[in-house]
Amino acid sequence: MIGLAALWAVFEVGYYGLYVWFVGRLQHVISRAAVRRRLEQVSGGVLLLLGIRMAVEG
Known part of the structure; x- marks a missing residue:
């Protein structure tokens, strides 16, 4: 496990x-x-779409 953790690090x-x-x-x-x-436009659009998706699902 230590070896795998070191490899991951x-x-x-x-x-x-x-x-x-x-x-x-x-x-x-x-x-x-x-x-x-x-x-900024692309990231804003992605956040807007994620918000809409959460509103529709919940």
């Missing part, structure tokens, strides 16, 4: 390390106003 550190590196490389693209506005 190494996997997670590697995954998040690659994620941080990738976002850092795309920082100049992500920081543009048009891209940020589009990302």
Whole structure:
């Protein structure tokens, strides 16, 4: 179990390390106003749809 936990920890550190590196490389693209506005629109739409789904189910 300890070996599996250590393997999982190494996997997670590697995954998040690659994620941080990738976002850092795309920082100049992500920081543009048009891209940020589009990302906010998409995330807002997803949250709105999830809220509607929860209202319909519950």
